[in-house]
Amino acid sequence: MGSPPSRGQGFTLVELLVAIGILAMVAVLGWRGLDGIVRARVALTEQMETTRGMQLAFAQMQSDCEHIAGQDIMDRRPYLLVGADRLTLVRLVANENEPTRLQVVAYRVADGTLTRRESVATRDLTQLDASWQAMTGDGDKTQPVVLQSGVTGMQVLLWQNNQWRSSLQTQATVGLALAPTGVQVQLTVQRQEVPMTKSFLMGGRI
Helix, strand or coil: CCCCCCCCCCCCHHHHHHHHHHHHHHHHHHHHHHHHHHHHHHHHHHHHHHHHHHHHHHHHHHHHHHCECCHHHHCCCCCEEEECCEEEEEEEECCCCCCCEEEEEEEEEECCEEEEEECCCECCHHHHHHHHHHHHCCCCCCCCEEEEECEEEEEEEEEECCEEECCCCCCECCCCCCCCCEEEEEEEECCCCCCEEEEEECCCCC
16 A cells, blocks of 8 residues: 655644734834834934024024124114014115115014014115114014024124123113124024024124
8 A cells, every 4th residue: 555645834823823923023113113214304304404494594694784784874873773582783785886775674583483574775864763663663564584483582692892792781782882793693493402503793893
């Protein structure tokens, strides 16, 4: 009599369950790793966009401060005012083939947004005074330009008498014996513990 036929090799139910369990664990670990990578990439992209936006905002502030109209031009008129979450100044506007004019510029942080307003450039001092009053008194109705969202606070320091002075120490630079020569702006951004800080000169002074 011949030998009985051999039984084919296969997987038992227990082996299949073990294999499926291992594959499930590998899939979960892989998904968690991929999810972490995606989240990190999204956070990095948001941070880069915020940094780029803040750099543009600082560049605009620097340009305005470099063209500020100082005491020699404004005489006894106010031309710079700093306060909580705000910076207001008068800047010179010089376009090609046009006379130099004066313009009021106001930076504000409100509702988590950094904005910039500017008045109509003028050579009429009466109109300039009205624009200054409107800007400093929040009576200006012009549409602001949004520079950066996610900004929760702004602090402005002025370099005067060889030291940094806060807005509480310097309410307005009108008739000061020694006008400030530098400004430092600190912007507090959401989800960042350290404020972003930029310092630059007033009126291009050295």
